Every structure is written in structure tokens, then in C-alpha cells.
Amino acid sequence: MISIHRCKTLVLLIVLLTNTTLLLAQSGKRPHRERGNYTVFSDSASATSAEYMLHLEEAIQKLDSIQNESSLRPDVFVNRDALKASDSIVHFVDQSLQKYSLNLRSLELLKVLLSDAQRDLRRHYAFFQKSYKDLDALRNELRALRRDTTLRQLFRDTVARKAFRPQLLALRSGRRQTDSLLTLSLSTVNTIKAQASANSILSTQLMGRLNTKLSSAGKEVLQKELPYLWELPGEGQADSPGLDNFKGEQKALYLYFRHSAGIRYLRWIFGIAFLWWVLRNVRVLRRHRWIDNVARDGVIYLVAQPIASAFAVIFSIAPLFDLDAPAGYMQLVLVFLMISLTFIFYKQWRRRLFYFWLAFIALFFCFALFDRIAVPAFWQRCLILLLNTAGAVVAFRFRKLLPEGMQLRRFIRAVLALQVGMHVLAILFQVYGRGTISQMLGTASIYSITQVLGLSVLVRVLVEAVLLQIHTSRIKNKLESTFESAPIVQNFRRPLLAVALLMWFIVFATNLNMYNSIYEGMADLLSTPRTIGQTSFTFGSILLFMIIIWLAHFFQRYVGYFFGDVGDDESEGLAQRSKLLVTRLVLLAVGYLLAVAASGLPIDKVTIVLGALGVGIGLGLQNIVNNFVSGIILIFDRPLKVGDSIELGGHAGRVKEIGIRSSTLTTIDGADVIIPNGDVLSQHIVNWTHANPYKRIDFSLDVETTEDKDKLVELIKDTIQTSDLVLQKREPVVLLETIKGDNVSLKIYFWCEDFYKSDAAKSEVWYKLYQELKSRGMKVS
Numbered sequence: 001m002i003s004i005h006r007c008k009t010l011v012l013l014i015v016l017l018t019n020t021t022l023l024l025a026q027s028g029k030r031p032h033r034e035r036g037n038y039t040v041f042s043d044s045a046s047a048t049s050a051e052y053m054l055h056l057e058e059a060i061q062k063l064d065s066i067q068n069e070s071s072l073r074p075d076v077f078v079n080r081d082a083l084k085a086s087d088s089i090v091h092f093v094d095q096s097l098q099k100y101s102l103n104l105r106s107l108e109l110l111k112v113l114l115s116d117a118q119r120d121l122r123r124h125y126a127f128f129q130k131s132y133k134d135l136d137a138l139r140n141e142l143r144a145l146r147r148d149t150t151l152r153q154l155f156r157d158t159v160a161r162k163a164f165r166p167q168l169l170a171l172r173s174g175r176r177q178t179d180s181l182l183t184l185s186l187s188t189v190n191t192i193k194a195q196a197s198a199n200s201i202l203s204t205q206l207m208g209r210l211n212t213k214l215s216s217a218g219k220e221v222l223q224k225e226l227p228y229l230w231e232l233p234g235e236g237q238a239d240s241p242g243l244d245n246f247k248g249e250q251k252a253l254y255l256y257f258r259h260s261a262g263i264r265y266l267r268w269i270f271g272i273a274f275l276w277w278v279l280r281n282v283r284v285l286r287r288h289r290w291i292d293n294v295a296r297d298g299v300i301y302l303v304a305q306p307i308a309s310a311f312a313v314i315f316s317i318a319p320l321f322d323l324d325a326p327a328g329y330m331q332l333v334l335v336f337l338m339i340s341l342t343f344i345f346y347k348q349w350r351r352r353l354f355y356f357w358l359a360f361i362a363l364f365f366c367f368a369l370f371d372r373i374a375v376p377a378f379w380q381r382c383l384i385l386l387l388n389t390a391g392a393v394v395a396f397r398f399r400k401l402l403p404e405g406m407q408l409r410r411f412i413r414a415v416l417a418l419q420v421g422m423h424v425l426a427i428l429f430q431v432y433g434r435g436t437i438s439q440m441l442g443t444a445s446i447y448s449i450t451q452v453l454g455l456s457v458l459v460r461v462l463v464e465a466v467l468l469q470i471h472t473s474r475i476k477n478k479l480e481s482t483f484e485s486a487p488i489v490q491n492f493r494r495p496l497l498a499v500a501l502l503m504w505f506i507v508f509a510t511n512l513n514m515y516n517s518i519y520e521g522m523a524d525l526l527s528t529p530r531t532i533g534q535t536s537f538t539f540g541s542i543l544l545f546m547i548i549i550w551l552a553h554f555f556q557r558y559v560g561y562f563f564g565d566v567g568d569d570e571s572e573g574l575a576q577r578s579k580l581l582v583t584r585l586v587l588l589a590v591g592y593l594l595a596v597a598a599s600g601l602p603i604d605k606v607t608i609v610l611g612a613l614g615v616g617i618g619l620g621l622q623n624i625v626n627n628f629v630s631g632i633i634l635i636f637d638r639p640l641k642v643g644d645s646i647e648l649g650g651h652a653g654r655v656k657e658i659g660i661r662s663s664t665l666t667t668i669d670g671a672d673v674i675i676p677n678g679d680v681l682s683q684h685i686v687n688w689t690h691a692n693p694y695k696r697i698d699f700s701l702d703v704e705t706t707e708d709k710d711k712l713v714e715l716i717k718d719t720i721q722t723s724d725l726v727l728q729k730r731e732p733v734v735l736l737e738t739i740k741g742d743n744v745s746l747k748i749y750f751w752c753e754d755f756y757k758s759d760a761a762k763s764e765v766w767y768k769l770y771q772e773l774k775s776r777g778m779k780v781s
Contacts, residue, residue, distance in 0.1 A: 056171060059145055063174040066138050070182040072189070076131060080192055083124045087195070089117040090203050097209055108516060111210050114203055121200045128193040135186050142178060226433040229381060263321055271314035278306045278465060281472040288475050297471075297485040299464040301344060301457070308343040309461045315340060316454035319507045331368050334447065337454050338364065344457060349403075356398045360449060363391050367443045376435065385427055388442050392423035395449065407463075407493075408456040408500060415452045415504070419445040444511035451507050455500040463492050466561060473563050491558060545595045552591020556584035585632070585660070623678065627661045630677035634658055640680075640687050645755050647686035648675065654756075688755050694727055695755040697762045700737070701746045701769065704779040709736065712744070719772045720750050725761035727751035 093114050096106075282303060285291045291303060301309045315337035319330060338361055345357050366387050370376070376384065399416040402409055422445040429438035467485055474483075509515040526540030560580045640646055644655045646665070653667035663680055665673040688695060705712060713734045720732045732750035739745070752761040773780050 056168075059171055060174060062141070062145060063171070063178050066142055067174065067178040067181060069138055070135065070178060070185050072185050076128075076189070076192075079124050079127050082120065083192065083196055083199075086117045086120040086124065087199050089113050090121075090199050090206065093117075093206050093210070094202065097206065097213070107210060107214050108513065111207070111214065114207055114210065118200065118203045118207070121196055121203060125193065125196040125200060128189055128196060132186065132189045132193060135182065135189060139182055139186065142175070142182065145175070224433045226376075226381070226435045228433050229378075229385075229431045267314060267318060267321065271310055274313060274465070275307065275310035278302050278310065278468065281465075281468040282306060284472050284475065285468070290471060290475055294468065294471050297467055298489070299467050299471075300348065301461055302464045302468060304347060305344055308340050309457070309464075311340040312337065312344060312454060312457045313461055316451075316458040317503070319451065319510070320503050330447075334364070334450055338450060341453060341457060353398075353401050353403070356394060356401065357453075359390075359394045360398075360446065363387060363394065364446050364450060367391075367446050371439055371443050381430055381435070384430055384438065384442065388423040388426045388430070388438075391442065391445060392420045395419040395423070395445075406456060407460040408452065408497065411497075411501065411504075412449075412452055412456060415448055419449050422448075440512060444508065447511050448504070448508050452504055455504055459493065459496045459500055462496055463489055466492055469562050488561060495554065544598055548591055548595035548598060552588055552595070556587040556591075559583055559587065623676070624661070626678040627676045630681045631658065631660045631663075633681060634663070634677060639685055640690065644690060645688040647688075648680065649683050651675075693753070693755045694730075695752050695758045696749060697752055697758055697765075698747065698749045699762065699766065701748055702781045703744050703746065703773060704742050704781075705744065705773075705777075706742055707776075707778070709744070713746075715772070715776075716746070716748065716769060719768050720748070720765050723761065723764050723768060725752055725754065725757055725764060727753040 093110050096110055282291070285294055295303060315333055318333045318337075322329060322333065342357070342361070345354055349357070370380065370384055370387070395416045399413055402412060406412065422441045426438045426441040426445070429435075429441065467488065470483075470488070506515060509518055526543065527538055529536050529538055531537075563580060634640070640655055640658075642655050642658055645653070646655060648665065651665055651667060651673050653665045653673065656664040656666045656672065659677075662674050662676050665675060667673060701716075703712065707715075713736075716734050717732045720726055721728060726732070727750075730751040732748065735747040735749075737745040737747050750765065752758045754761075770780050
């Protein structure tokens with residue numbers, strides 16, 4: 001029993017061992033099968049040599065692209081150098097506030113320089129910020145290359161790595177070079193950006209200090225700074241001009257010259273173009289020996305001294321574009337202006353009047369010298385009193401000697417009276433210890449009279465330039481008849497006077513350090529939005545709209561002057577005046593479009609206004625619109641043109657002008673008939689000169705003769721063609737009407753080459769025939 005039991009136990013053990021072995025064998029095969037299934041979908045299984053090469057080429061190309069873009073562009077270095085210029089301005093303002101004694105004008109200049117520097121710093125910071133972001137994006141792209149799974153598998157695959165060893169070495173070397181170059185560029189841009197940020201912070205702090213100083217300086221300008229003149233001078237009150245202040249002003253002048261070079265170049269280009277225009281016109285008039293006629297119209301400065309006149313124009317308008325310039329720059333500009341005016345006045349003014357001008361020049365240099373003394377000594381204050389006294393006396397005497405025909409004469413007299421008052425106030429302020437306001441008034445008074453005399457020459461020269469252009473254009477068009485220049489001078493003088501007054505006031509307010517306050521007040525008034533109902537507008541937009549409209553009407557009205565058209569019709573060749581009408585229409589259309597665009601008026605509101613105008617046109621403005629449209633049709637359809645001889649509605653004469661609303665017809669008797677353009681197109685027009693200026697003339701002639709008919713006709717034709725007024729290319733026609741014995745009645749036809757000389761041609765031909773036939777023994781009746 002025991003053996004049987006043992007046998008069963010042994011068999012059971014063998015079965016268990018067999019099953020266990022089978023299970024272990026199956027479990028050992030299953031992991032291998034599963035690994036094989038997962039490998040089919042892995043990257044390493046799909047990475048072939050071609051894919052390795054493709055990824056390597058893309059990586060190398062990407063590295064080359066990143067390396068090229070990592071190099072700093074030239075504009076980075078340009079902006080870095082420009083940033084250094086802005087940094088120098090900021091540091092100069094900082095040093096000036098710490099070291100120098102500054103007046104109101106110097107503080108205003110520093111504020112302008114600092115404002116410009118702040119604007120440049122913001123622009124530079126934005127540029128470097130963008131450059132840094134671009135470089136940082138390149139760095140992210142470089143990091144993305146390291147996460148390429150195919151390339152990482154290639155580096156782990158020892159067999160494939162050997163095959164691509166040259167490419168891998170080039171890739172590693174390019175990555176290191178690109179990484180180092182990109183790091184250097186990022187560091188450079190970040191350093192420059194940090195510098196711009198630091199200077200922006202410093203400039204903001206300096207602007208706050210400047211505003212504080214300006215506020216306090218404006219309040220203290222009328223306070224007592226010096227002891228009364230009758231008091232004993234204290235110790236240490238004198239203050240020489242000072243080397244530091246002089247160096248500071250030199251530095252400010254240098255910075256201003258460098259910062260405002262562009263507008264000076266434009267001004268010189270304008271001056272050179274103006275001089276070329278004047279010299280060209282003078283040369284044309286001299287060549288045609290017409291210069292004496294120009295002088296009779298009052299063109300003197302440009303003919304006698306064109307170069308000095310051109311420089312006077314340049315330096316007269318210069319202060320308007322340099323309102324915030326250093327005092328030294330303004331004085332330099334006025335010195336050049338005085339030199340130009342001296343050349344002009346030396347030949348045009350009487351000796352006594354010219355000596356007073358030299359006295360003004362001497363006072364100018366004296367006031368410019370004392371303007372650099374911050375705290376004058378007692379004896380210097382006495383000299384300042386003497387200078388103001390001399391300035392008042394010279395202005396008073398000069399006011400009485402002004403010539404009658406001088407441009408802006410009444411305005412100059414008013415400025416001279418103002419100058420006397422300012423010198424008197426300067427004396428009082430100096431006596432009572434208000435040195436700053438005293439020096440400001442004395443200096444501004446001398447500057448103001450110099451400026452107004454320059455503006456007087458400016459107005460005179462510009463008017464003369466217009467007259468020169470009119471004469472030159474008429475000579476080129478072979479129009480040698482004279483014209484009345486007084487209305488032209490008056491038409492241009494009025495707007496130029498308004499501009500001159502505005503320029504003088506701006507410069508005068510700048511010299512008194514009042515311009516910025518006035519400008520800010522006017523800017524607030526004009527730019528503050530106003531609301532009426534749902535419509536928002538500003539006074540500035542309305543003012544700009546009106547100015548542009550006025551300029552458009554001004555130029556369309558007087559543009560003809562620049563082409564020699566002065567509105568007369570005594571000469572030939574004025575048919576070009578119809579082209580001027582097209583030019584006027586274009587100027588008006590462009591002006592109105594610019595006015596609407598520049599004023600910022602809402603288009604929907606303009607559309608509503610145009611709709612209302614359309615209703616008004618439909619109700620009551622038909623005739624006006626009809627005449628306007630008819631004027632445009634006359635321009636482009638051209639059934640008649642200026643200079644044509646026509647018959648219209650019972651009127652006969654010459655077309656003098658084709659306007660936008662009406663046309664003018666000058667009759668033989670000299671009357672001007674104004675006809676609406678709508679009536680011109682609605683009637684029959686007989687145009688004698690539409691295609692050519694020819695006119696056929698006929699008259700009857702009775703001759704008592706025994707001459708053969710053919711010989712008589714030939715004699716008459718030959719005699720007619722001897723006249724210069726007869727059109728030679730068309731043969732005269734002689735017809736026989738009746739014969740009674742020796743009496744022959746003839747009808748004669750011939751062509752006159754100029755319609756406007758037809759009566760003269762008929763008279764001349766009749767007289768020539770009478771003389772010729774009478775000399776041959778024939779009787780003519």
C-alpha cells in the first residue's frame with residue numbers, strides 16, 4: 001500500500017513539474033513577442049539613413065539661419081550711436097542744473113533739449129526691446145534643435161553615428177559658435193537697453209526739476225535781485241561773464257546745431273532755390289532789355305542786390321523756426337541778418353538814416369555783451385542805464401526819419417514807439433534792482449526793431465519777386481505791353497503783412513520768455529474737444545479748415561500772376577488763360593479735400609451737410625449749379641476760349657475771361673459784358689477765331705477803264721497781295737458784276753490773317769488799290 005502510494009505521489013510530482021516547465025516556457029516567450037510588437041511603432045525603428053541625413057541637413061541650415069540673424073544689424077549700431085547723443089544731452093542738462101546760473105531762456109532751452117532727448121530715448125528703448133525679443137526668439141529656436149528625437153537617437157546609435165561623423169562634427173561646431181554669438185548679441189543689446197532705461201529714468205527726474213525751476217523763475221522775475229541803484233554796492237556783487245557759463249552756452253549751441261541740422265538744411269535749400277529763381281528772371285529780363293521797365297514798377301532790391309536780398313529773406317524767417325534756440329544762436333542769426341540789411345540799406349537809404357541803422361547795430365552788440373552778466377556791478381548797471389537811454393533816443397529820432405514808401409512803415413513806427421517804452425521800463429527796473437527783467441526788456445527791444453526791419457525787407461523782396469515773375473512770363477509769351485502793378489502789389493501786400501505781424505509777435509514773445517506760456521494756453525484752447533449735441537469738434541480743427549480754404553482761394557485767385565496773366569486783354573497770346581481756369585479748379589478741389597481731411601471733421605456729419613446742400617440745390621440753387629457745371633463744360637469742351645472773337649445774344653466782342661460762374665465779353669466799345677455760363681451754352685455762338693484767326697473781307701469796287709478784263713483782275717490781285725495783313729496762302733477772288741460802257745463793277749474777296757486787324761486790312765487794301773489804279777489812269781469809285 002505504501003509503495004502504491006509512493007508511486008502515485010511520484011507521478012503527481014512529475015506532472016506538476018512538467019506543467020510548471022510549460023508555463024515558464026510560455027511566459028518566457030510572451031515578453032519577447034510583446035517587445036517586438038511595440039518596436040514596430042517606435043521612432044528608432046523608423047529612423048533610416050535617409051531620415052538621419054534629412055534631419056541633419058535641416059538642423060545645419062537652421063543653425064546657419066540662426067547664426068546669420070544673431071549678428072547685430074547695422075541699424076543696431078546706428079541706434080547705439082544715436083543713443084549716445086541723447087545720453088550726452090541728458091548729462092549736459094544734469095550738469096547745467098548743478099553748475100551753471102541759468103535764466104529763463106536757458107531753462108526753456110534745456111527743457112526743449114530734454115524733451116527731444118526723452119522722445120529719442122523712448123524710440124531707442126522700443127527699438128532695442130524689439131531687437132532683444134527677436135534674439136530671444138532665436139535662442140528658443142536653438143534650444144528646440146536639442147529636443148529633436150531623431151538626432152538624439154542618432155547620437156545614441158554607435159553604428160549610424162560613425163557613418164554621419166563629419167555632419168555631426170559640423171553640427172556640434174556650428175551649435176557652439178551660434179550659441180556663443182547669440183549670447184554675445186543678447187548681452188550687448190541688453191546692456192544698451194539697460195542704459196537707455198537708466199537715462200529715461202534720469203531724464204524724467206531732470207524734467208521734474210526743470211519744471212520746478214521754471215515755475216520759481218517765472219514767479220521771481222519781478223522780485224528784487226539787486227540793491228537799489230542809490231544804495232551803496234555791497235561786497236562781491238559783481239559777476240563777470242564766467243568761463244563756466246560761456247562753456248555751457250557753447251555746449252548748448254553745439255548740441256542745438258547737431259539736433260536741428262535738418263531744418264537748417266531745408267532753409268538753405270529754400271534760400272538757394274529762391275536766389276536761383278530771382279537771378280534767372282533778372283537774367284532773362286536783361287537779355288530782352290526789359291530791366292528798366294521792371295525798375296519803373298518799383299523792383300529795386302532784387303535788381304540791384306539779389307544776393308543780399310535772398311540772404312535777408314533767409315535770416316528774416318530763421319527765428320520763426322528756431323524759437324527755442326540758445327541765445328548765442330539767435331544773436332548769430334541776427335548778426336547775419338544785419339549784415340544783409342546793411343548791404344541793402346547802404347545803397348537805398350539816405351546817409352543820415354543809414355547812420356541811425358549803424359547806431360542800432362552798435363547797441364545790439366552792447367546789449368548782447370551785457371546779457372551774459374548774471375549779477376552786474378554798480379558801474380556795469382550804470383552802463384546798462386546809458387545803453388537803454390541811448391536806445392530810446394535813437395529809436396525816437398529814427399521814427400521821425402522813416403521814408404514814406406517803406407514797407408510796413410506804420411507798423412515799424414509802432415514798434416519804435418514800443419521800443420522807447422521798453423527802454424524806459426528797463427531803466428526803471430534797473431534803478432529799483434530788478435536786473436533780470438531790465439536786461440530782458442532792453443535786449444528784446446533791440447531784437448524787435450532788427451526783426452521788424454528784416455520783415456519789412458522780406459515783404460518788399462517777396463512782392464518784387466512776384467513782379468519779376470510776371471514780367472518774365474509776359475516777355476517769354478511775347479507780351480511787351482505794360483500793366484498796372486499797383487493792384488498786384490496791394491493784393492500780395494495784405495496777406496504778407498498779416499504773416500509778418502504774426503512772425504514778429506512770435507519772435508517778440510519768445511525774446512520776453514512768454515511764448516511757451518502763450519503757446520500752451522492757445523494749444524489748450526484749440527485742442528480741447530467741444531460738443532454740440534452728438535457732434536464733437538475743436539476750435540483748432542475749425543481754424544485749420546478755414547486757413548486751408550482761405551489758402552486755396554488765395555492761390556487760385558493769384559496763380560495767374562506767375563504765368564504773366566494780370567487780367568488785361570490788350571495783348572495777344574492770352575488764350576492760355578483758359579488753362580489757368582483748370583488750374584484754379586484743381587486748386588479749389590484739392591484745397592477743400594485737404595481742408596476736410598486735415599480738420600478731422602467726421603465724414604458722416606459732412607455727408608449730412610452735403611445731403612442738406614443737395615436739397616438746397618434742388619430747391620433754389622439750380623441756376624448757380626447750372627452756371628458752375630456750364631463753366632466746367634466750357635473748359636473741357638472748349639467751344640470758345642479766352643481771346644476768341646464771338647457774337648453771342650446780340651453782343652459781339654472778345655472773350656476776356658471764362659470764370660467758374662460767368663464769362664466776360666469785352667465789346668468793341670470797351671464795355672465788359674458779364675454773361676452767366678448757362679446762358680453761354682444755351683445760345684448760338686458765332687466764334688470767328690475758333691479754328692483759326694482768319695477772316696474773309698469783301699467790298700465792291702467800280703472802275704472806269706478801257707483795260708482788258710483779265711489784265712484788270714490780275715492787277716487787282718497782285719495789288720491786294722502786297723499788303724502784309726492779307727493771308728498770302730489764299731488767293732484773292734475778283735468777280736465781275738456789271739459792265740456799262742467803260743464802267744466795270746467788281747466784287748472783291750480776300751482773307752485777312754488776323755481777325756482783330758480786319759478793319760485795318762480792308763482800309764489798307766482799299767487805299768493800295770486806289771493808288772495803283774489811279775496811277776494807271778483809271779477812275780475808282
